[in-house]
Amino acid sequence: MVSSKDVAKYAGVSQTTVSRVLNTPELVKPKTIEKVMKAIEELNYIPNDIARSLVQKKTGIITLISGPLHNPFFVDTTTAIVNYVNARGYKVNVYFGTEDNLDSIYNSVLETKADAIILSSMLYKDDIFFKIEKLGIPFIMYNRKHQENRHFVEIDNVEAGYIATNHILSLGHRDICWIGGPHEISTFYERYKGFKNALKDNGIDAKTMPVFFTNTNKDDIKRAFEEILELPKKPTAICAATDAIAIEILNLCLERGFHVPKDFNVIGIDNVELSKHHSIALTTVGLESEKSLGFIAIEKLFEVMEKKSACIQQTESVKLFPRNTTCKK
Amino acid sequence: MVSSKDVAKYAGVSQTTVSRVLNTPELVKPKTIEKVMKAIEELNYIPNDIARSLVQKKTGIITLISGPLHNPFFVDTTTAIVNYVNARGYKVNVYFGTEDNLDSIYNSVLETKADAIILSSMLYKDDIFFKIEKLGIPFIMYNRKHQENRHFVEIDNVEAGYIATNHILSLGHRDICWIGGPHEISTFYERYKGFKNALKDNGIDAKTMPVFFTNTNKDDIKRAFEEILELPKKPTAICAATDAIAIEILNLCLERGFHVPKDFNVIGIDNVELSKHHSIALTTVGLESEKSLGFIAIEKLFEVMEKKSACIQQTESVKLFPRNTTCKK
DNA sequence: CTCTGAAATGGTTACGTATTCATTTTCTTA
DNA sequence: TAAGAAAATGAATACGTAACCATTTCAGAG
Numbered sequence: 001m002v003s004s005k006d007v008a009k010y011a012g013v014s015q016t017t018v019s020r021v022l023n024t025p026e027l028v029k030p031k032t033i034e035k036v037m038k039a040i041e042e043l044n045y046i047p048n049d050i051a052r053s054l055v056q057k058k059t060g061i062i063t064l065i066s067g068p069l070h071n072p073f074f075v076d077t078t079t080a081i082v083n084y085v086n087a088r089g090y091k092v093n094v095y096f097g098t099e100d101n102l103d104s105i106y107n108s109v110l111e112t113k114a115d116a117i118i119l120s121s122m123l124y125k126d127d128i129f130f131k132i133e134k135l136g137i138p139f140i141m142y143n144r145k146h147q148e149n150r151h152f153v154e155i156d157n158v159e160a161g162y163i164a165t166n167h168i169l170s171l172g173h174r175d176i177c178w179i180g181g182p183h184e185i186s187t188f189y190e191r192y193k194g195f196k197n198a199l200k201d202n203g204i205d206a207k208t209m210p211v212f213f214t215n216t217n218k219d220d221i222k223r224a225f226e227e228i229l230e231l232p233k234k235p236t237a238i239c240a241a242t243d244a245i246a247i248e249i250l251n252l253c254l255e256r257g258f259h260v261p262k263d264f265n266v267i268g269i270d271n272v273e274l275s276k277h278h279s280i281a282l283t284t285v286g287l288e289s290e291k292s293l294g295f296i297a298i299e300k301l302f303e304v305m306e307k308k309s310a311c312i313q314q315t316e317s318v319k320l321f322p323r324n325t326t327c328k329k
Numbered sequence: 330m331v332s333s334k335d336v337a338k339y340a341g342v343s344q345t346t347v348s349r350v351l352n353t354p355e356l357v358k359p360k361t362i363e364k365v366m367k368a369i370e371e372l373n374y375i376p377n378d379i380a381r382s383l384v385q386k387k388t389g390i391i392t393l394i395s396g397p398l399h400n401p402f403f404v405d406t407t408t409a410i411v412n413y414v415n416a417r418g419y420k421v422n423v424y425f426g427t428e429d430n431l432d433s434i435y436n437s438v439l440e441t442k443a444d445a446i447i448l449s450s451m452l453y454k455d456d457i458f459f460k461i462e463k464l465g466i467p468f469i470m471y472n473r474k475h476q477e478n479r480h481f482v483e484i485d486n487v488e489a490g491y492i493a494t495n496h497i498l499s500l501g502h503r504d505i506c507w508i509g510g511p512h513e514i515s516t517f518y519e520r521y522k523g524f525k526n527a528l529k530d531n532g533i534d535a536k537t538m539p540v541f542f543t544n545t546n547k548d549d550i551k552r553a554f555e556e557i558l559e560l561p562k563k564p565t566a567i568c569a570a571t572d573a574i575a576i577e578i579l580n581l582c583l584e585r586g587f588h589v590p591k592d593f594n595v596i597g598i599d600n601v602e603l604s605k606h607h608s609i610a611l612t613t614v615g616l617e618s619e620k621s622l623g624f625i626a627i628e629k630l631f632e633v634m635e636k637k638s639a640c641i642q643q644t645e646s647v648k649l650f651p652r653n654t655t656c657k658k
Numbered sequence: 659c660t661c662t663g664a665a666a667t668g669g670t671t672a673c674g675t676a677t678t679c680a681t682t683t684t685c686t687t688a
Numbered sequence: 689t690a691a692g693a694a695a696a697t698g699a700a701t702a703c704g705t706a707a708c709c710a711t712t713t714c715a716g717a718g
Contacts, residue, residue, distance in 0.1 A: 001386075003704055014668045019706060029666060044463065049440045050382045051704035054673050057330075059379060061422075069398070069408045070602065079398045082425055091437065093390075094423045096411055108420065111378045134373065247606070254607035273399065277576070278583035279608045332674055343698045348676060358684095358696060380674035383703050 002043045011039035022047060053113075062301075063093045063109050065119035071216065071244040072272040074120070077142065077294025081118060084298045090115070097121040099215070110135065116305050118298060122146050123184045138304040140312055142297035145186045153297040153314045157187055160269045160285045160318045161194020164239055167283070167320055168267055169202050172329035173237040178211040179224055179249070180241030188213070191241045191269060210235065221245055225252045236329055237265035243272045243284055250280065250325065266325040281324035288319045331372045340368035351376060382442075391630075392422045392438050394448035400545065400573040401601040403449070406471065406623025410447060413627045419444070426450040428544070439464065447630050451475050452513045467633040469641055471626035474515045482626040482643045486516055489598045489614045489647045490523020493568055496612070496649055497596055498531050501658035502566040507540040508553055508578070509570035517542070520570045520598060539564065550574055554581045565658055566594035572601040572613050579609065579654065595654040610653035617648045 008015040013036060020028050021036040028036075039045070053059045062085050067074045074096075082092045093112060095105045102121055106128055109117065117132060117139040129146045132139050145152035168176055178195050181188040192213075196206045210231055212224040228235065240246035246268030253260050260266055268275065271286020287293060296316065303309040337344040342365060349357050350365040357365075368374070382388045391414050396403045407423070414421045422441060424434045431450055435457055438446065446461060446468040458475045461468050474481035497505055507524050510517040521542075525535040539560055541553040557564065569575035575597030582589050589595055597604065600615020616622060625645065632638040 001704090005704075015705080016668060016670095016707090017666085020667085023706075027666070032666080046439055046464075048383075048442060048704050050379055050388060050442050051673090052706070053379045054377075054383055054675090054704080055706045057673075069404045075398045075404055079425060082423055083430075086424060086430065086434065086437070089437075091422045091441065092424075093420050094411055095415060095421075096408065101412075101415065105415065108415070108418075110375055112420065113377060113379050135375075247608075251607050274603075278580050279576075330674090334674075344675080345677085345698055345700095346696085349697085352676075356696070361696080377674050380703090381676070383674080383705090384676045386703075 001048075002045050004045070004047070007036065007039045007043055007045045010043055011035045057113075059113050059115055060089070061091050061093055061112065061114045063095070063112060063114040063117045063119075065095045065097050065105060065109065065117070065121045067120055068096045068098055070218075071242070072247065072274040073143070073242065073244055073270050076273050076292050077120070077297075080292045080294035081298045084295060088302065106131070116140075116301055118142065118301050120144055124186045124189065125184070138301060140297055140301040140304065142293055143187055149313065150311050151313075153293060153300055153312060153316070154187070155270075155287055155293060155316050155318050157190035157269075158194040158197065161191035161239075161241070162198045163194070163318065163320050164191075164267045164269055164285045165195045165198035166202070167285075167322070168237045168239060168265060168326065169198065169204075171237075171265070171326060173235075173265060174204070174329075175233055175235040176209055176237050176239060177228055177231070177235040178209065178239045178241070179221070179228070179245055180211070180213055181216050181245075182213060188241050195239060216242070216245060218248060221248045222252060225249060229256075235264070237267070237326070240266065240268045243268035243270040243275050243282060246282055246284070246325075247274065247280060250282065260325050261327045265327065265329075271321050275321075275323070283323045283326040284321050285318050286321055288317050330377075331374050333374070333376070336365065336368045336372055336374045339372055340364045386442075388442050388444055389418070390420050390422055390441065390443045391627075392424070392441060392443040392446045392448075394424045394426050394434060394438065394446070394450045396449055397425045397427060399547075400571070401576065401603040402472070402571065402573055402599045405602050405621050406449070406626075409621045409623035410627045413624060417631065435460070445469075445630055445634050447471065447627060449473055453515045453518065454513070467630060469626055469630040469633065471622055472516055478642065479640050480642075482622060482629055482641060482645070483516070484599075484616055484622060484645050484647050486519035486598075487523040487526065490520035490568075490570070491527045492523070492647065492649050493520075493596045493598055493614045494524045494527035495531070496614075496651070497566045497568060497594060497655065498527065498533075500566075500594070500655060502564075502594060503533070503658075504562055504564040505538055505566045505568060506557055506560070506564040507538065507568050507570070508550070508557070508574055509540070509542055510545050510574075511542060517570050524568060545571070545574060547577060550577045551581060554578060558585075564593070566596070566655070569595065569597045572597035572599040572604050572611060575611055575613065575654075576603065576609060579611065589654050590656045594656065594658075600650050604650075604652070612652045612655040613650050614647050615650055617646050 004018040005015050008018045018036055021033050025033055064081055066078050069075050085092045097105055116137055119141055120143045122141045122144050125147050141152040145154055180192050183189045199206045214220045214224040238249055240249055246266050249266050253264055268282050268284040271284045275282035275284050300312045333347040334344050337347045347365055350362050354362055393410055395407050398404050411421045426434055445466055448470055449472045451470050451473050454476050470481040509521050512518045528535045543549045543553040567578055569578055575595050578595050582593055597611050597613040600613045604611035604613050629641045
């Protein structure tokens with residue numbers, strides 16, 4: 001591999017000068033620059049990122065721990081994050097976390113001397129929070145938060161659950177069910193809280209409503225859906241904690257020959273891009289702002305990296321996006 | 330930052346021994362290992378990946394240049410690639426290439442001393458091919474190939490175009506149009522070739538058929554669709570070169586109040602996961618094999634990295650997946 | 659011309675690890 | 689118990705760059 005030393009020798013200057021030509025050319029005589037550039041050209045020299053990282057203690061890498069892309073929410077956020085990071089001249093190390101592989105991901109992440117971390121894999125009570133904090137580098141959670149209540153960007157999940165449920169109730173539905181995820185995740189816990197609040201405010205006893213807390217892979221959602229179908233009183237509306245779940249429920253309904261919204265109303269939360277597709281047209285609750293949550297989060301992370309902010313605690317407000325999967329009972 | 334030297338001093342051994350404890354513990358006395366591990370624990374030492382990379386000349390990084398995730402094909406492939414790479418203990422630097430940002434991506438990629446590159450951004454005649462080849466590291470293209478005809482994994486694109494078109498013809502449609510992408514990309518060129526071949530074999534003059542070669546972003550597809558609507562003789566079937574285009578066409582049809590397949594048949598190519606969703610149920614052509622193209626490609630790339638193979642030139646066979654967006658005329 | 663300060667360049671070192679080679683310690687066996 | 693082999697450890701170095709400090713070169717003022 002050709003190094004800056006080789007270039008230096010070839011051009012008849014010192015390695016220091018080669019480095020200067022590339023980093024602070026204003027300190028080098030034009031004629032020298034020319035010489036060095038010619039040598040670089042002819043030797044096909046490409047600076048070694050790794051060596052630079054070592055000496056500068058900056059890797060130019062942002063680590064992203066996303067959820068899996070079969071969840072369209074992470075399609076939207078990953079796109080926003082990666083593109084933003086690259087536009088800022090950084091690189092992205094990406095991981096798709098599931099229940100199985102998180103340990104090995106965290107191991108790898110801690111060794112990588114990234115300049116910052118953005119993640120959506122955090123549980124409400126999660127030891128990894130403290131390990132990451134101990135790294136001493138900027139980090140931010142999006143869509144989930146930790147008990148410690150620091151470094152997060154989220155939507156107003158309680159409100160989102162409330163709005164979704166309230167919408168269903170306002171359409172006249174009274175046989176409702178909730179299908180959400182594990183409550184170790186703040187997002188699911190809070191959205192469910194909104195569900196209960198809405199029921200209460202409408203004078204309904206939450207305890208009478210069937211609720212399902214499932215893992216968010218297709219198989220488990222299917223299992224939950226089958227349980228729904230076997231309920232003594234079939235619900236007329238299904239409130240899903242996320243668009244990903246809602247869209248899968250949609251799929252299962254159609255697979256069984258049901259019609260949405262005639263047989264079942266379905267509502268989600270997140271307002272993912274896919275929900276806007278006219279084949280899906282999912283009624284959902286999402287950000288008031290045009291920006292995606294991923295974008296907001298990565299923007300904030302850079303603020304922290306640039307010391308413009310110290311600690312992010314941001315909860316974005318939400319609104320209803322009525323589409324075609326809900327209707328008057 | 331605490332280094333292996335600090336650990337060494339704390340444990341009363343040499344830095345070499347610390348390194349050995351972590352990499353070749355079988356060469357260290359158990360008692361010493363214990364001492365060192367205790368020091369590592371107490372000092373909260375985490376080995377520095379960067380320094381290791383520098384001396385070993387291995388970064389443990391695979392660079393992935395994917396297309397944008399709003400194309401569901403890249404959702405599938407990115408998932409497969411990232412998960413496979415991480416499972417093998419490597420990291421992934423990911424980029425989402427578009428027309429605008431490819432130059433800056435390539436700049437960044439060439440500087441990163443990745444151990445290998447996997448990409449789907451290559452044009453048929455593209456100078457970057459030679460620059461990457463000059464890097465001297467393993468690389469592979471998926472879904473596209475270069476004029477030089479080396480280092481690629483693709484589906485049989487000509488055959489795919491043929492099968493799709495033939496299916497439409499066999500359903501009795503005669504007013505067909507083709508909507509594809511720029512022909513600088515091998516994929517589009519070859520799928521279109523299959524389209525023409527099928528017409529020819531059915532005794533139809535390809536020149537009489539309306540064809541559209543558009544960029545693959547939503548706006549341009551919309552523009553093409555509007556042109557289709559203004560054709561003197563409205564086609565009964567639209568052959569899209571990719572599922573991404575087909576699904577967007579589906580969206581536009583529904584937006585305009587058309588019914589698919591009653592008003593328009595739509596067929597795609599790629600058999601992306603999303604096409605299987607019952608709200609979409611897109612008829613398409615895809616891999617015969619169960620594996621995703623991304624998986625096949627990354628598997629092959631590792632073969633090259635392990636010197637099991639030298640140069641990959643792989644074309645996978647395809648078959649029809651009939652679903653609900655096509656029907657007898 | 660000479661002096662002075664600025665501009666330009668070079669020598670050396672540090673970054674944190676793995677590796678190579680040398681040395682010390684321990685074990686085995688006669 | 690001594691000798692030789694094997695095991696365990698350490699010292700020095702390389703990786704390729706940027707940064708620091710020292711030195712040389714140059715331009716302009718007196």
